[in-house]
Amino acid sequence: MSFLHNDVPLAWYLVLSAVLFSLGVVGFLIKRNIITMFMSIELMLNAVNLSFVAFAYQWHEVKGQIVVFFVMMVAAAEAAVGLAIIIAVFRVRATLAVDRINLMKL
Amino acid sequence: MNQSLHIWLIPLLPFAGFLLNGILGSRMPRRFVSIIGLLAPFLSFVLVLNAYVLTSISAVSCPGCGAATAAALPYVETFPYPWIAIGGLRADFSFFLDPLSLVMLLVVTGVGFLIHIYSVGYMAHEEGYARYFSFLNLFLFFMTVLVLAGNVLLMFVGWEGVGLASYLLIGFYFQRNSAAAAGKKAFIVNRIGDFGFLIGIFLILVNFGTLNFNQIAVGLALRAGWHGGVLTAICLCLLLGAAGKSAQLPLYVWLPDAMEGPTPVSALIHAATMVTAGVYMIARTHFLFDRAPVALATVAIVGAATALFAATIGLAQNDIKRVLAYSTISQLGYMFLACGVAAYSAAIFHLVTHAFFKALLFLAAGSVIHAMGGEQDMRKMGGLRMKLPVTFWTMTIAVFTIAGFFPLAAFFSKDAILYAAFVSGTGGKVLWFVGLLTAMLTALYMFRLWYMTFFGETRTADAHPHESPWSMRAPLIILALLSICGGWIGIENFSAYLAPSVGLHPAVSSPHLELILTIVAVLVALEGWLIADKYYRRKPERPAQLAAAMPAGYKLLVNKYYVDEIYDAVLVRPLFAVSRYVLGWIVDTAILGGIAWLLAGVANFTGMILQRWQSGNLRSYAAWLTAAAAAVLLFILIAQGAIPMAEPLTHIMGMGH
Numbered sequence: 001m002s003f004l005h006n007d008v009p010l011a012w013y014l015v016l017s018a019v020l021f022s023l024g025v026v027g028f029l030i031k032r033n034i035i036t037m038f039m040s041i042e043l044m045l046n047a048v049n050l051s052f053v054a055f056a057y058q059w060h061e062v063k064g065q066i067v068v069f070f071v072m073m074v075a076a077a078e079a080a081v082g083l084a085i086i087i088a089v090f091r092v093r094a095t096l097a098v099d100r101i102n103l104m105k106l
Numbered sequence: 107m108n109q110s111l112h113i114w115l116i117p118l119l120p121f122a123g124f125l126l127n128g129i130l131g132s133r134m135p136r137r138f139v140s141i142i143g144l145l146a147p148f149l150s151f152v153l154v155l156n157a158y159v160l161t162s163i164s165a166v167s168c169p170g171c172g173a174a175t176a177a178a179l180p181y182v183e184t185f186p187y188p189w190i191a192i193g194g195l196r197a198d199f200s201f202f203l204d205p206l207s208l209v210m211l212l213v214v215t216g217v218g219f220l221i222h223i224y225s226v227g228y229m230a231h232e233e234g235y236a237r238y239f240s241f242l243n244l245f246l247f248f249m250t251v252l253v254l255a256g257n258v259l260l261m262f263v264g265w266e267g268v269g270l271a272s273y274l275l276i277g278f279y280f281q282r283n284s285a286a287a288a289g290k291k292a293f294i295v296n297r298i299g300d301f302g303f304l305i306g307i308f309l310i311l312v313n314f315g316t317l318n319f320n321q322i323a324v325g326l327a328l329r330a331g332w333h334g335g336v337l338t339a340i341c342l343c344l345l346l347g348a349a350g351k352s353a354q355l356p357l358y359v360w361l362p363d364a365m366e367g368p369t370p371v372s373a374l375i376h377a378a379t380m381v382t383a384g385v386y387m388i389a390r391t392h393f394l395f396d397r398a399p400v401a402l403a404t405v406a407i408v409g410a411a412t413a414l415f416a417a418t419i420g421l422a423q424n425d426i427k428r429v430l431a432y433s434t435i436s437q438l439g440y441m442f443l444a445c446g447v448a449a450y451s452a453a454i455f456h457l458v459t460h461a462f463f464k465a466l467l468f469l470a471a472g473s474v475i476h477a478m479g480g481e482q483d484m485r486k487m488g489g490l491r492m493k494l495p496v497t498f499w500t501m502t503i504a505v506f507t508i509a510g511f512f513p514l515a516a517f518f519s520k521d522a523i524l525y526a527a528f529v530s531g532t533g534g535k536v537l538w539f540v541g542l543l544t545a546m547l548t549a550l551y552m553f554r555l556w557y558m559t560f561f562g563e564t565r566t567a568d569a570h571p572h573e574s575p576w577s578m579r580a581p582l583i584i585l586a587l588l589s590i591c592g593g594w595i596g597i598e599n600f601s602a603y604l605a606p607s608v609g610l611h612p613a614v615s616s617p618h619l620e621l622i623l624t625i626v627a628v629l630v631a632l633e634g635w636l637i638a639d640k641y642y643r644r645k646p647e648r649p650a651q652l653a654a655a656m657p658a659g660y661k662l663l664v665n666k667y668y669v670d671e672i673y674d675a676v677l678v679r680p681l682f683a684v685s686r687y688v689l690g691w692i693v694d695t696a697i698l699g700g701i702a703w704l705l706a707g708v709a710n711f712t713g714m715i716l717q718r719w720q721s722g723n724l725r726s727y728a729a730w731l732t733a734a735a736a737a738v739l740l741f742i743l744i745a746q747g748a749i750p751m752a753e754p755l756t757h758i759m760g761m762g763h
Binding site for chain 2: 025
């Protein structure tokens, strides 16, 4: 694994993380399908995870990796609940377009 | 050497009965409810008897047998942790047993147990059987706490608690509007008295630094020259409390209305025990009253005035229970009169005999009402002598007792009070005369009740009176025996027993004088009987003629001197008016309501503006979020001096290494 340390600088990981995160943000903002938005959120989370791991590796600090586990756990829980909500909404409304799920609006 | 008497169980057993019956009672068969409801007061009574026997062994000169087993009075049990300990204030759950509280406990648990038995028969066909017994047990719990309390604050807890139990039981038939109103009236009038009691407690705390009865007495003993002043203020406050609880002028108005409750409740709470708490409280704090002659004189005047006032009202009432209620007020006035002339043991003596004969009167009246199917108007009774023999004979004993005939119980106690009043200072003769007049009126209205109920013709054709079940007859007979024998102990022996608690009764200085006073009192009672006999047996048309001859006086009595109406006009209506118009309309609606409306308006207006943000569009929220996050990031970078605007990206990337 040492080649990683020597050959790939930390900055590359951070750039990759930033790119992935931005993709997630853009996807979340422009897509109308709720499942796609959901996947965008996952993308953002994993981008953050990547930077965490990179920093942890760089500085030989195990805390960063621990945080990643927490994030993965939250993401898993969120996926379970979120998908359940999406299915429930779809059953009632027969659509996945967020713009049309606006019953709570005044 | 003291062995434990377990007096803490005396209040706790009825409390357990209250919890059991209160929580589970409605799901249990009536038999279990009765067993629980009766067992609790019975065991308490046994414990009190046990305490009495054990303490008497050591009191009697029997050093050999007493030392090993007996406990000495006064006897204290304290819960090992303090109840309230704030700064200098310290109050414990401490139970204090001395001759005074022991006598009181014997009455409360003994008569209480008899009335519980009676209730089993009386309430047999009523709804809310378990509720009734749980409340009755709750009353016993608080009453025993009141009696046993070793400090003023714990006594106040019991004091308020019996008020609560009284309220609950007066309003037992809460579907009836009058019963609910009577309960509220009792509670509110008692609040006025309790206010006085509370102020008295505060004054005691400020001036003595303690609430413990013994320590107050010690504090007084250390300052032998301390008379009047603050002590008078304390005693007048305590008197206000006692007047509320014991239905004295001017706070007596709740007691007649309290007759809305079931009759055994009237017997237990509103005749035998709770209403005597005021007398007990004055006797318990007698060392304060002894140093405050003005307050003591006030007690005597209030007592004498109440005795006469209530007796005159009792003459013209037609509801059998109301006659007894006014009689109770009158007899309580007697006890206050005795306290006021510092004859505390005579007051407690009368308290005990009164508990016997007044409980008997109420229970017999209850038996009559039960037999008449709920009818309480004496004008519709009559001729019940043959149909209710047991009730008739026990009632007869009670009537002769309350009238003060030799050798029944009240003869001795009333005699002791009248004598003590006669020999007490300058105003004593007046007090004695008022007491004597009251004795005659008492005989008059009690024999009136007796004749109207049991003699003549039955005035209700469709009534089918029947004698009550044994559970009701047995307490009647026991109480009748107590009413006969209760006074035979004699005031001298009784006073000697109570002496450690309340000091000695003024000794009989002149046996001749006492004999003369006794004969006068009996003659006066006889006179009352003769008048009643003439008016209500031999010439039953005379009372109506008399009433017609003096319409103003008669109307005054029938309407109870219009006191309720006066209170209504002077106090209740102005209070209502102030509450409704000043406090309700101006303060509440205009000021407080206006402020609330203003705040609501501001919130509403702000919301109307801010709600435009809540578009309901998920992606616009996300855009705002992103923009804000980007703005924060930018701000941090600029603040750190990284100045990303002109620098190439590689510069930042290089910072990692």
